[in-house]
Amino acid sequence: MLGHEPFFGELIAGIEEVLATDDRSLLLHVVPTLDAEIAAYRRWAAGQMVDAVVVVNVVDDDPRIPVLAELGIPAVVVGGPRTGMVFSNVWIDDAQVSRDTVDYLVGLGHDRLARVSGPKALLHTRWRNDAFLERCAATGVEGVIVEGDYTEDSGKAAARLLLGRRGAPSAIVFDNDVMALAALAVAAEMGIEVPARLSLLAWDDSALCRLSNPPLSAMTLDVHGMGQQVGTCVLNTLADGPVRAHQATMQRLSARASTARPA
Numbered sequence: 613m614l615g616h617e618p619f620f621g622e623l624i625a626g627i628e629e630v631l632a633t634d635d636r637s638l639l640l641h642v643v644p645t646l647d648a649e650i651a652a653y654r655r656w657a658a659g660q661m662v663d664a665v666v667v668v669n670v671v672d673d674d675p676r677i678p679v680l681a682e683l684g685i686p687a688v689v690v691g692g693p694r695t696g697m698v699f700s701n702v703w704i705d706d707a708q709v710s711r712d713t714v715d716y717l718v719g720l721g722h723d724r725l726a727r728v729s730g731p732k733a734l735l736h737t738r739w740r741n742d743a744f745l746e747r748c749a750a751t752g753v754e755g756v757i758v759e760g761d762y763t764e765d766s767g768k769a770a771a772r773l774l775l776g777r778r779g780a781p782s783a784i785v786f787d788n789d790v791m792a793l794a795a796l797a798v799a800a801e802m803g804i805e806v807p808a809r810l811s812l813l814a815w816d817d818s819a820l821c822r823l824s825n826p827p828l829s830a831m832t833l834d835v836h837g838m839g840q841q842v843g844t845c846v847l848n849t850l851a852d853g854p855v856r857a858h859q860a861t862m863q864r865l866s867a868r869a870s871t872a873r874p875a
Contacts (some may be wrong), residue, residue, distance in 0.1 A: 617762055617790060618818035619835055620668075623690070626839020627666065627841065627846070634847055636663070637803035646671070650679050657683040666690060666848050667699075670735045689843040690838075691736055694857050700845045702838060702858045706736045707743035709831055709863045711814055714747040714755070716865055717783045721873045722811065723753045728760045728770040728791055746787070756775055756781065760791050767791030771798040775810070782874040783811040789820045792828055796870070807872035826869035833863045 615673060623859055628638045639662065643649045653676070656662045664686040667676055680687045690699035710727075727744050730737045741757055748755025758773060760766035767790060774781055775798065786792035792814035796806060804810050806826060814821050817830035818833050838860045 630843025767794030
């Protein structure tokens with residue numbers, strides 16, 4: 613995802629900024645699967661090549677966590693639950709943020725909502741999906757979810773699927789800004805005016821959201837600041853600090869020109 617996902621660039625910058633204060637470097641190693649990642653951990657442990665690792669994209673019953681504990685490699689997890697982890701982690705209240713997106717759109721008057729998620733295997737995707745559907749049901753509006761993979765192509769495919777159906781949604785929430793921007797292009801191709809006929813809401817809020825036309829409304833997360841939190845956790849872990857769960861700064865709604873009351 614590094615080639616098209618602004619989130620990771622900002623996160624890495626924040627981590628590296630803090631590690632540099634202790635004269636440490638960040639090694640970025642890209643692997644295709646969890647098995648390949650675990651194999652890399654075993655190589656690193658055998659050669660004593662790293663002091664600690666940062667784990668991202670947590671899945672249910674994540675197999676990497678027990679392996680790291682077994683190998684004795686200090687670790688910090690980005691995401692995960694607020695309690696019960698064997699390593700320190702920086703977590704986001706994804707469920708509450710998902711509920712906030714529904715409340716905002718329902719408050720504008722939308723009653724047919726859709727959500728284009730990231731991969732369902734990811735723990736934070738499941739929490740966002742469950743909260744979205746629960747909140748839609750509680751507020752008496754229609755809610756549907758289409759799975760994406762954060763890429764431009766999946767954003768376009770999801771938008772065409774949703775907007776081409778009978779009873780198309782009047783508002784769509786996307787799990788990242790790349791998919792939301794792709795949907796904005798699809799809406800233009802289909803002659804669907806944003807926000808007059810369709811409201812679009814993105815997640816994370818990189819500069820791409822502010823530079824689009826119209827500018828995309830988004831749930832804004834201080835990704836760079838979160839990276840700094842992760843870097844601080846790494847230094848604390850290396851200093852034999854206690855295992856703790858740290859909550860990232862709560863995301864806030866940045867309402868821009870891509871969302872409005874439905875026509």
